Amino acid sequence: MEGLFFNVNNGYIEGIVRGYRNSLLNGQHYSNLTQCETIDDVKLQLAPAYGDFLGALPPNPSTSALAGKMTDKLVAEFRYLLAQATGSTARFLQFLTYGYMIDNIALLITGTLHERDTRELLQRCHPLGWFETLPVLCVATNIEELYNSVLVETPLAGYFKSSLNHQDLDELNIEIVRNTLYKNYLEDFYRFVTTDPDFKGTPTQEVMAEILEFEADRRAINITLNSFGTELSKQERRKLYPEFGKLYPEGSLMLSRADDIEAVALAVSVSSDYKAFFDAVGLTQGGGGLGGMGGSSDGKSLEDLFYQKEMDMSKIVFTRQFTPAVVYAWMRLKEQEIRNVTWISECIAQNQKERIGNFISVF
Amino acid sequence: MSGAVGREAVFPTRQSLGLMKSKLKGAEIGHSLLKRKSEALTKRFREITRRIDEAKQKMGRVMQIAAFSLAEVSYAVGGEIGYQVQESAKQARFRVRAKQENVSGVFLPHFESYTEDSINDFGLTGLGKGGQQVQRCRETYARAVETLVELASLQTAFVILDEVIKVVNRRVNAIEHVIIPRTENTIKYINSELDELDREEFYRLKKVSNKKQEDTAAADREIQAAREREAEKQLTSGKEKEAKEKETPDVPDVLGEQEDTDVIF
Numbered sequence: 095m096e097g098l099f100f101n102v103n104n105g106y107i108e109g110i111v112r113g114y115r116n117s118l119l120n121g122q123h124y125s126n127l128t129q130c131e132t133i134d135d136v137k138l139q140l141a142p143a144y145g146d147f148l149g150a151l152p153p154n155p156s157t158s159a160l161a162g163k164m165t166d167k168l169v170a171e172f173r174y175l176l177a178q179a180t181g182s183t184a185r186f187l188q189f190l191t192y193g194y195m196i197d198n199i200a201l202l203i204t205g206t207l208h209e210r211d212t213r214e215l216l217q218r219c220h221p222l223g224w225f226e227t228l229p230v231l232c233v234a235t236n237i238e239e240l241y242n243s244v245l246v247e248t249p250l251a252g253y254f255k256s257s258l259n260h261q262d263l264d265e266l267n268i269e270i271v272r273n274t275l276y277k278n279y280l281e282d283f284y285r286f287v288t289t290d291p292d293f294k295g296t297p298t299q300e301v302m303a304e305i306l307e308f309e310a311d312r313r314a315i316n317i318t319l320n321s322f323g324t325e326l327s328k329q330e331r332r333k334l335y336p337e338f339g340k341l342y343p344e345g346s347l348m349l350s351r352a353d354d355i356e357a358v359a360l361a362v363s364v365s366s367d368y369k370a371f372f373d374a375v376g377l378t379q380g381g382g383g384l385g386g387m388g389g390s391s392d393g394k395s396l397e398d399l400f401y402q403k404e405m406d407m408s409k410i411v412f413t414r415q416f417t418p419a420v421v422y423a424w425m426r427l428k429e430q431e432i433r434n435v436t437w438i439s440e441c442i443a444q445n446q447k448e449r450i451g452n453f454i455s456v457f
Numbered sequence: 458m459s460g461a462v463g464r465e466a467v468f469p470t471r472q473s474l475g476l477m478k479s480k481l482k483g484a485e486i487g488h489s490l491l492k493r494k495s496e497a498l499t500k501r502f503r504e505i506t507r508r509i510d511e512a513k514q515k516m517g518r519v520m521q522i523a524a525f526s527l528a529e530v531s532y533a534v535g536g537e538i539g540y541q542v543q544e545s546a547k548q549a550r551f552r553v554r555a556k557q558e559n560v561s562g563v564f565l566p567h568f569e570s571y572t573e574d575s576i577n578d579f580g581l582t583g584l585g586k587g588g589q590q591v592q593r594c595r596e597t598y599a600r601a602v603e604t605l606v607e608l609a610s611l612q613t614a615f616v617i618l619d620e621v622i623k624v625v626n627r628r629v630n631a632i633e634h635v636i637i638p639r640t641e642n643t644i645k646y647i648n649s650e651l652d653e654l655d656r657e658e659f660y661r662l663k664k665v666s667n668k669k670q671e672d673t674a675a676a677d678r679e680i681q682a683a684r685e686r687e688a689e690k691q692l693t694s695g696k697e698k699e700a701k702e703k704e705t706p707d708v709p710d711v712l713g714e715q716e717d718t719d720v721i722f
Contacts, residue, residue: 157528158537204544218540268545269584276585313585320588334584397533397586433532440528444521 100416104183107175111420114171115412117143118424119431120457127438128450133160136439140164157443161436168428169221175421182292186418188249189283190425194223195250196279200272202231206240207268225249253278257333270326273317273334280310280336298417305407305422310339311368312400318349318358319396340365371399398454405430405456430454464642469650477647481640488632495625497561502618505611512608516601523601526594533587542582542591550576551599553606558614563621568610570603 101108119127123139130136133154140148147167151159176187198219205215212232219228227247231240245254253275287293287302314335321331332350336342341349341362348361362368375396394402404426411423434453441450467473530538554569583591 158531201540204541208544210544215540218537268541269582273584316586316588317584320584320592326584395533395589397590437528437532440525440531444525444528446521446525 097416103180104416104418107178107183107418108415108420110175110178111424112412115420115424115427118427118457119143119434119455121455124434124438124453124455127435130438130442133157133439133443136160136435136442140435157436157439160439161432164432164435165221168425168432172222172421172425179418182290183418185286185290186293186298187421189286190422191222191225192249192279192283193276194220195225195228195248196223196253196272196275198223198228199231199245199248199250199275200268202228203237203240203271204268206231206237250275250279252282270330270334273313276313277334277336280306280313281338284310284336284338296417297414298419301411301414301417301419302422305404305411305419307339308403308407310336311341311345311362311365312404314339314341314346314349315358315362315368316397316400318352318361319355322354341368367403371396371403374399394452398452401430402454405454409456427456430456464639464646467643467647469647469654471651474644474647474651477640477644481637481644484632484636484640488629488637491625491629491632494561495622495629498563498618498622498625501560502615502622505615505618509608509611509615512604512611516604516608519597519601519604523594523597526590526597530583530587530590530594533590534583538582538587538591545582548576549573551602560618563618565614565617566610567614568606570606572599 119140123143126139127136130139133156137148137151137155137160144164144167147163147170148160151163155163172187172190176184176191179187201218202212202215205212216229216232225248227244230247231244233244241254241259245251256278257274258271284303284306287306288299293299293302317331317334328350332346335346335349337346339346341364345361345364349358352358352361359369359372362372375394408423408426411417411419414420434455437453438450441447465477467477551570551572554571556567556569558565558567582588
């Protein structure tokens with residue numbers, strides 16, 4: 095039923111995204127890339143997929159410049175999609191940009207707190223998180239002004255309002271602010287895809303709910319693991335967990351009480367997927383400790399497994415039709431691709447070929 | 458070499474000879490002391506050179522690992538964290554203490570690194586994702602900086618020691634090749650001058666004694682003549698005059714002695 099009128103408004107976008115998907119690098123490309131000796135070779139290998147975007151790069155560019163150009167392509171393609179979208183699809187696409195906006199705002203707040211020239215900060219902002227009132231943030235010179243007059247104008251105002259006031263901005267660690275915003279964003283996004291009349295009961299709800307739940311769980315687990323040994327209290331930590339997902343509420347509660355990795359492993363054992371991840375990286379044995387977390391020589395780290403899972407989910411999204419969720423999936427895949435290429439070129443640049451295969455290729 | 462150094466401008470007297478002799482002795486003691494110092498420093502210097510070599514190779518490895526762990530971070534976080542870390546770091550966690558080490562009178566700075574574990578400014582960076590990588594990267598870089606600090610203290614010691622060894626060696630060489638030969642030359646000169654004076658003196662003394670002998674001989678002859686004449690007269694004059702003539706030979710002897718002392722001094 096949902097497919098009946100979908101293509102009237104959104105067929106073009108979906109078609110375009112499926113086209114974009116075909117230009118993603120596949121295993122063959124990656125194996126070619128890993129054979130490269132110099133960054134120039136990498137550039138050459140990427141030429142079919144990225145074409146003129148890499149043309150402007152000087153010979154032997156830095157890896158960050160390369161990644162920057164690749165991101166430019168992603169941004170350009172996404173902007174095109176956004177311009178084509180209407181109605182709730184447009185809103186959906188805007189939701190995708192909020193994550194970047196949070197990063198940008200966190201950057202600007204950090205800059206304002208330290209009284210930096212905010213204009214130069216704008217250069218560092220992620221282009222996808224750009225919104226019209228972003229430069230206005232530069233006007234604010236102190237944090238109260240920033241909060242009262244500027245942040246309320248941004249699309250993220252709602253996320254601030256519900257959980258943060260301007261004193262918090264001053265006192266809390268910016269990472270906590272960022273993660274609070276992100277939590278609110280995820281919850282809002284989840285609410286949007288599950289309750290919006292256009293998406294309710296469509297494949298979009300089904301697919302996106304699953305992805306967002308995974309994202310929420312991943313964040314909760316990561317925050318817990320990363321907060322060990324920091325000054326983040328359990329109370330504060332709990333506030334950062336998104337209030338949905340497979341782990342919510344029992345798992346989240348257990349996570350919030352976790353003191354060590356074993357407790358986390360126990361908390362996530364309600365979901366077989368996450369349990370499998372923890373088993374795979376050997377965190378349940380207790381011997382691994384934090385040292386084994388970052389991925390020992392052969393094995394993948396927990397983060398790698400999460401990325402892998404995210405990519406698999408994104409790949410599966412393309413089997414569904416009549417949903418803007420493919421845009422989300424495509425963006426995630428594209429970002430992973432940029433990370434992969436950065437990793438490969440970094441390995442080449444630093445002559446550390448032995449770990450060059452440590453990327454995630456899904457096609 | 459020793460011919461070119463000349464001698465010091467001193468009067469060739471016995472006093473300055475004594476002075477020179479003590480100077481020579483001092484120079485020799487100083488020379489051996491400085492030589493020993495220079496050897497100690499050179500030994501230290503060689504050791505430091507070896508350790509610098511080790512530290513540099515270690516630095517190469519550590520920096521490579523560190524750079525790679527940064528790549529890992531950028532992979533895991535999927536973006537730039539540099540700015541955020543830069544802004545949230547307010548206090549130094551990794552600190553350096555400077556100490557002084559005394560190597561045979563040379564003060565070498567020695568840097569000692571330590572971490573202030575209570576300061577953890579960007580401990581929450583990458584809370585959402587990549588936090589472990591960030592922490593690991595920080596540890597790797599802390600190790601890299603440790604190596605750099607070690608290298609820095611070695612390099613500083615290297616430069617200072619190099620300078621000091623140069624100065625000490627210059628002093629050793631100066632004492633060995635300039636001061637000692639010059640002092641020896643001066644002593645030789647003073648000795649030869651003194652010998653010369655001695656010879657002159659001897660010659661003069663000989664002359665004087667010759668002259669005195671001549672004088673005495675002439676006086677003797679005169680006395681003889683006078684005695685002869687006197688003997689003739691004695692026959693005519695009385696015994697009182699005879700007594701007077703007995704005293705007269707004493708007078709020239711006394712004069713002669715006085716003349717001698719005058720000549721010597």
